[in-house]
Amino acid sequence: MKLVFVYNANSGKLNGYLDSLHKVISPKTYPCSLCDITYGVLKIKPEWQAFKDRTNLNLEFHHLDEFENKFGSITRARYTYPIILEEHNGALEIFLSKEELDGLKDENELIKCIEARTTAL
Template sequence: MPKKILFIYNANSDTGSKMLDFAHKIINPATYNCNLCSLTYGSFTENKQWKGFRESLLAKGYELEFFHKDEFQENYKSKFGHAFTYPIILEETDHDLEVLVSAEKLNVMETVENLIGEVGSFSVQ
């Protein structure tokens, strides 16, 4: 069972980036470059189905952390030297970071149910 799951969005945390991302999701969602964002959040709020699933993981004892890519790179650059493609979902083990769901997999998911099914498959191991 994963101890800590890290969700890293393909977006930066600064205000300008957040505003551009918000506008991009509304104006041209088909070309938005963070499918993890698109699956877990609508234009204004967290997807209700995802929120319920996320809360169920917390209730099972999982530690979940959510990062913009710049925040992740700053927090983990000295700890692990990996270069990742974003968005990505990782598991932090005692010694390393392991990919749970790659950017390639995330980027072809079409529904939040796909994401829940993929992440849920790890939470039952």
């Protein structure tokens, strides 16, 4: 099993700067709760980085444009972003929906949720 994280943002330095600016100027309208949970304004949150470093889970991260390039535009249109998907033999299923991600307060809640769901599998 692989967990595929899809941020509701496009890749690239300019997009990253614009996203950071959006987080500062209007955090309530920022469209990516996954970005907000795992990254501060300029860098990855230390707790999230520590989890990524220690986990045995297979994790893959994509911005919207990268996800579309890898899985195709039809797949991109099937979901609401951000999202975490499970990949089994090339098939994708929802692991954590946008609504679930939107309900998490911080990276610690995300980590606990991932650990609980992967232990239950």
